[in-house]
Amino acid sequence: MSAIQHQNFSTSISSSTSTFLGKTEFKNIKTLNVLIPSKISGVVKCVASPSAEKTTAYKTKVSRNENMAKLQAGYLFPEIARRKAAHMSKFPDARVISLGIGDTTEPIPEVITSAMSKRSYALSTVDGYSGYGAEQGEKKLRASIASTYYANLGIEEDDIFVSDGAKSDISRLQVLFGSNVTISVQDPSYPAYVDSSVILGQTGQFQKDVEKFGNIEYMRCTPENGFFPDLSTVRRTDIIFFCSPNNPTGCAASRDQLTKLVQFAKENGSIIVYDSAYAMYVSDDSPRSIFEIPGAKEVALEVSSFSKYAGFTGVRLGWTAVPKELLYSNGFPVAKDFNRIVCTCFNGASNIAQAGGLACVSPEGIKAMQNVVGFYKENTDIIVDTFNSLGFKVYGGKNAPYVWVHFPGQSSWDVFGEILEKTHVVTTPGSGFGPGGECFIRVSAFGNRENVLEACKRFKQLYK
CATH class of the missing domain: 3.90.1150.10 (Aspartate Aminotransferase, domain 1)
Known part of the structure; x- marks a missing residue:
């Protein structure tokens, strides 16, 4: 992005x-004047490797x-x-x-960087040092995200999993669901959904004539349908990736449209992975969270990020909200499995970044x-x-x-x-x-x- x-x-x-x-x-954003060191000159010597003509590349016995x-x-x-x-x-x-x-x-606004700076310096003190934190994120930040972005929507502190960004969580969710699920994506949509699905083995081969991967349901979004798919023509899949406001079209789904999406997921027993990374840009009455739609907690989870709000593209901090009501076909909570994935594949977001996240959700x-x-x-x-x-x-x-x-x-x-x-x-x-x-x-x-x-x-x- x-x-x-x-x-x-x-x-x-x-x-x-x-x-x-x-x-x-809009007018009073201050810019920082940063002194950039002059270009360092010097001589770099490279050691030549043996030419391809004289050597034969060694190959392991591991298949790609x-x-x-x-x-x-x-x-x-x-x-x-x-x-x-x-x-x-x-x-x-x-x-x-x-x-x-x-x-x-x-x-990044100074109210946020100052909090990260303070946390950073504290790490050099005995009292302020901290090592590994909770893989799910610091308790105070999880609670603040829940109360700030999901007030009155039934999402609680322990439904929030703090991460190093929404893109990372998309891949963790693919690992969570495994290679046997089928997926739907908006067409067009953020390419990470499709590529991570391909890597996990959820798809067939790429079909050059139609520019699509086999076994993915492409939900066409055009000016003619208001950039919301005609769900009557969409076949049932296990997972539905849906981003609103959408990247790349910039269009946000209306409340009525998302109500239809939630109903569609319920009728098909599907799970919606809802990407709300641009929710703060919404200027009309379009929902900013899928959980504003009644019944969504039973069929959806939501990924989001501070990247495009606070300039955290390099800092890396986001979250995924997984409601307790979201269950697999056997009744097992999705959140418990996601917790296991997080604990296995992740050691938690940087404590310095989380300090910045806390500052992000303060009134200032x-x-x-x-x-x-x-x-x-x-x-x-x-x-x-x-x-x-x-x-x-x-x-x-x-x-x-x-x-x-x-x-x-x-x-x-x-x-x-x-x-x-x-x-x-x-x-x-x-x-x-x-x-x-x-x-x-x-x-x-x-x-x-x-x-x-x-x-x-x-x-x-x-x-x-």
Whole structure:
């Protein structure tokens, strides 16, 4: 979820309604002036390895995981980074701007970093030092997440599992459910759902003619159906991955739509893995949590993250909420098995990051995050207005930091290439999110204001 290339500095680049919404001060975000050490010069000597002509590579007797061979090319975002690097090599003097990978760019609010700093320094004292913590997360943070994001929704402290981010939890959930389940995904959707499913052996081979993996149900989301799948045409699967607000389309499901989704899951005995990583960007009355829907605790769990609220993409802190009411077909609680997965595969989130998480859910932290989210939403408005002025059909943007732009009849990778070649701006090709993303590109609103304005100026010059 991208890189902002500055001329002189380069950086590589998922509730209660009152918490997520609130008066937002967009204009007063302070930026940090950080002194960057000058480039260190020196000579690096490399020791040459024997040439391939003189040696034969040793091979073990361990077979490769055959599921890895099913994966197509590289994972979307590293592939974009590769093409970006090639472009920069070709145009070394160009000012490349990235509105592609969804990485945040604004500084983490000081109320949050000061809490992490204090915890960090405390570790150098006898009284403040702590080693391994609870794999499920610190008790106070779990309680604060439950009361902040799930007030009056029946989610309690011990339903919360603190993690190192939603993406990590998606893979842990795949391990939890195992290789014998079937899955559904929105089409288009965040590629981690599909790729982790492939790696776990839940799928068939990739079918090049339709750009789909066998044994995955692709729930097509288009402008014609309001980016919500026609559930009457969706076959039953064990697991339904659903992200709202959606990445990449930027569209949020309505309360009525999510009510239908929960009912669909109940009728089919399915489990919904609900990704709410962008819930704080919701600007209308769309639900911010699946648990706002009656009966959802019996068929759903929810993953979320501080990445896009507090700029924690590098800090890494998220959570998964698994209700006690969510049961397997034999009546065994899903939460108990997930607890075992967490205890086996994870030693708990960094205690320093968790200190930052506690600061995030303080009143001051919530206000600071709202300001940051507001800043990105202003960027989104600028991008939406730009493409609208050029006559494009534009979707998303209202409830998410992503703008979904339609290029009818064109290959999304071709559009990506043309924009990069002619404007030096990195976007994301829609087909990287599934076959339903063909003919679209995703433009991220994560970026400093100067770069966003410059990128939009270049878009206008290209498509005027």
